[in-house]
Amino acid sequence: MLRLENVTKTYRTRNGTFNALDDVSLHIEAGEFAVIRGASGCGKTTLLMTFAGMLRPTRGTVLFGDRDLYRMGSAERACFRAQNLGFVFQMFHLVPYLSIAENVLLPAAAAGLADPGTRAAELIDKLGLASRRHHDPTQLSAGEKQRTAVARAMLNEPRVILADEPTGNLDPDNARAVLGHLAEYHKGGGTVVIVTHGPEAAQFADKIIHLNAGRIDSNP
Amino acid sequence: MHIAKLIVKEILHRKTHFLLGLVAVAAAVALVVAFVTTAAAGNRETARLMLKTGFNLRIIPADADMNRFLINGFSDRTMPAGYLDTMARQEGFSYNHLLASLQQKIAWRGMEVILTGLAPEVCPPDRKKPPMVFEVKRGTAYMGSVLAEALDIKKGDAIDVNGTMLEIVQCLSPSGTLDDIRIQCHIADAQTILNLPGRINEIQAVDCLCFVPTDDPLAILKDELARVLPEAQVIQIARIAEARNQQRRMVQSYLAFIMAAVIVVAGAWIGLLAMLNVRQRQSEIGIMRAIGYRADYIAALLLGKAVLMGLVGALIGFTVGSALAVVFGPDIFKVTAKALKTDYALLLWSLIAAPAFAAVASFIPVMRAVAQDPADTLRKE
Ligand SMILES: Nc1ncnc2c1ncn2[C@@H]1O[C@H](COP(=O)(O)OP(=O)(O)O)[C@@H](O)[C@H]1O
Ligand SMILES: [Mg+2]
Numbered sequence: 254m255l256r257l258e259n260v261t262k263t264y265r266t267r268n269g270t271f272n273a274l275d276d277v278s279l280h281i282e283a284g285e286f287a288v289i290r291g292a293s294g295c296g297k298t299t300l301l302m303t304f305a306g307m308l309r310p311t312r313g314t315v316l317f318g319d320r321d322l323y324r325m326g327s328a329e330r331a332c333f334r335a336q337n338l339g340f341v342f343q344m345f346h347l348v349p350y351l352s353i354a355e356n357v358l359l360p361a362a363a364a365g366l367a368d369p370g371t372r373a374a375e376l377i378d379k380l381g382l383a384s385r386r387h388h389d390p391t392q393l394s395a396g397e398k399q400r401t402a403v404a405r406a407m408l409n410e411p412r413v414i415l416a417d418e419p420t421g422n423l424d425p426d427n428a429r430a431v432l433g434h435l436a437e438y439h440k441g442g443g444t445v446v447i448v449t450h451g452p453e454a455a456q457f458a459d460k461i462i463h464l465n466a467g468r469i470d471s472n473p
Numbered sequence: 474m475h476i477a478k479l480i481v482k483e484i485l486h487r488k489t490h491f492l493l494g495l496v497a498v499a500a501a502v503a504l505v506v507a508f509v510t511t512a513a514a515g516n517r518e519t520a521r522l523m524l525k526t527g528f529n530l531r532i533i534p535a536d537a538d539m540n541r542f543l544i545n546g547f548s549d550r551t552m553p554a555g556y557l558d559t560m561a562r563q564e565g566f567s568y569n570h571l572l573a574s575l576q577q578k579i580a581w582r583g584m585e586v587i588l589t590g591l592a593p594e595v596c597p598p599d600r601k602k603p604p605m606v607f608e609v610k611r612g613t614a615y616m617g618s619v620l621a622e623a624l625d626i627k628k629g630d631a632i633d634v635n636g637t638m639l640e641i642v643q644c645l646s647p648s649g650t651l652d653d654i655r656i657q658c659h660i661a662d663a664q665t666i667l668n669l670p671g672r673i674n675e676i677q678a679v680d681c682l683c684f685v686p687t688d689d690p691l692a693i694l695k696d697e698l699a700r701v702l703p704e705a706q707v708i709q710i711a712r713i714a715e716a717r718n719q720q721r722r723m724v725q726s727y728l729a730f731i732m733a734a735v736i737v738v739a740g741a742w743i744g745l746l747a748m749l750n751v752r753q754r755q756s757e758i759g760i761m762r763a764i765g766y767r768a769d770y771i772a773a774l775l776l777g778k779a780v781l782m783g784l785v786g787a788l789i790g791f792t793v794g795s796a797l798a799v800v801f802g803p804d805i806f807k808v809t810a811k812a813l814k815t816d817y818a819l820l821l822w823s824l825i826a827a828p829a830f831a832a833v834a835s836f837i838p839v840m841r842a843v844a845q846d847p848a849d850t851l852r853k854e
Contacts, residue, residue, distance in 0.1 A: 302848040307763060328767050335765025342851055346760035350486030355474060362474060363765040405764075417852070 260313030291464035297448035339406030343418035347390040364409040396427030501739035502790025510798035551672035569680035571595040590663020747835035751842035759850035779835040783828030
């Protein structure tokens with residue numbers, strides 16, 4: 254369903270240019286739990302953002318089904334993300350002035366959801382945040398923040414959840430809990446792509462892709 | 474969630490930031506409103522009255538010989554004393570002082586004397602201005618210094634001027650002007666002495682305004698007065714009016730300069746605050762872009778805050794500025810004080826201009842934040 258074809262992403266720096274992704278081709282099937290592993294700085298986030306339609310590759314194409322993401326206009330791509338994608342980041346990125354419930358509801362307007370309240374309440378219960386519903390993000394532990402982010406990623410019932418180091422700031426128990434929720438979503442038919450340098454996610458994976466200095470490493 | 478709700482929640486979350494912006498907008502609006510209200514009061518009155526204020530006029534008989542008038546300092550002809558009342562009651566004409574006099578050169582005790590009869594000073598009923606000249610009671614006189622010395626006249630002496638007895642209430646100290654050879658008495662006494670009952674030969678009108686909008690208020694004043702005072706002509710004491718007008722223009726351009734400076738500073742301040750705000754909100758902007766909010770929505774979210782800042786700032790600024798104008802204005806703009814009042818059209822303008830101004834001042838930082846690659850913020854570990 255998600256397909257990269259000969260994607261190269263070149264960054265321009267003070268010391269010249271360098272390829273964060275170098276001729277990467279890979280595809281992820283619908284309903285797959287894919288983990289992309291690699292050392293820090295090997296290009297994982299770059300890869301994920303390219304998947305997400307948020308970072309135009311220097312060369313190559315990114316396909317979602319049969320749609321070429323970077324042939325769309327930026328407003329169309331935004332709409333596409335709102336309909337099809339969910340995001341979880343290492344740094345949570347909760348909106349500080351919104352309550353937990355409101356943060357979970359944030360994608361509703363962008364995705365044009367009909368009855369987001371019910372769905373949000375379900376997710377908040379399911380992720381164990383019911384008692385935190387009206388709290389501010391600052392009042393939450395790291396684990397609770399990331400579960401809020403997971404609930405937010407699931408609100409629009411996306412076809413794919415893209416997670417960038419979702420357990421990078423969590424202790425092992427919370428890491429397991431967050432991965433468990435993503436796994437459950439996967440069992441329900443969702444597609445999950447996690448990029449991470451850690452080993453925790455591997456046990457849930459249908460497919461593990463190794464990335465090394467911007468290239469797919471077929472024998473790690 | 475509705476965009477307005479997001480804006481309000483963010484404002485409540487970062488109150489200090491909003492207040493700092495509000496202060497700038499409110500201060501700028503208050504200053505502009507205070508300035509425009511007072512200037513408008515001035516202009517409104519000036520428009521209705523005239524474009525320049527404070528003409529000092531000399532009204533003398535129409536048939537006066539100008540040559541002799543200028544040489545002697547007074548006219549050799551007379552006009553009805555009733556003109557004083559007519560002027561005082563004239564609609565569409567405002568003044569601060571009216572001084573009527575009857576002057577003539579007479580021979581007295583072998584000297585040439587200017588007998589000067591002064592009518593009690595006339596002021597508008599609602600204005601408490603200190604009198605410009607001393608008031609002379611009937612049967613009394615003030616003696617010029619040259620006369621007093623030459624004729625050995627002292628305070629308390631009674632003098633006979635062509636059959637009228639006057640008591641000297643004061644001998645004036647030397648002034649180096651015609652006053653030194655004047656006998657100044659009540660106008661009625663002068664009329665008796667000169668056998669000119671009910672006549673005067675000059676009215677000085679100080680601080681005159683006319684009630685018709687015009688570029689040439691003096692012409693209007695002259696026309697108006699010519700109509701009601703057919704036997705009179707009007708001469709302007711030009712230097713005073715021109716000096717006042719220049720002073721007024723100087724004050725106005727100085728205030729306009731201060732106003733422009735405050736607006737520039739307020740704009741820079743709001744722009745700086747917007748920059749700090751979007752920097753703080755990078756994470757929020759990034760996640761909203763990722764989630765699928767379009768760039769124009771984010772721009773509206775950020776600029777909406779500036780617009781709200783402008784609206785609230787306009788309300789506060791208008792209230793403060795109007796209050797300042799109404800409280801302090803009358804002391805500053807004494808001439809036009811009566812016309813000072815809250816101008817609600819300015820409220821409308823403030824409510825349009827201040828939000829637009831705040832949005833323009835915030836525009837560059839906001840657009841830079843929106844144009845920034847969200848991937849950059851979201852990748853931060
Ligand atoms: N905007 C950028 N400009 C220049 N270099 C960048 C930029 N973003 C990332 N990089 C570099 O590209 C490489 C890959 O970055 P990233 O995709 O964030 O790696 P990872 O997520 O695997 O740690 C790193 O060396 C990083 O420093
Ligand atoms: Mg990364």
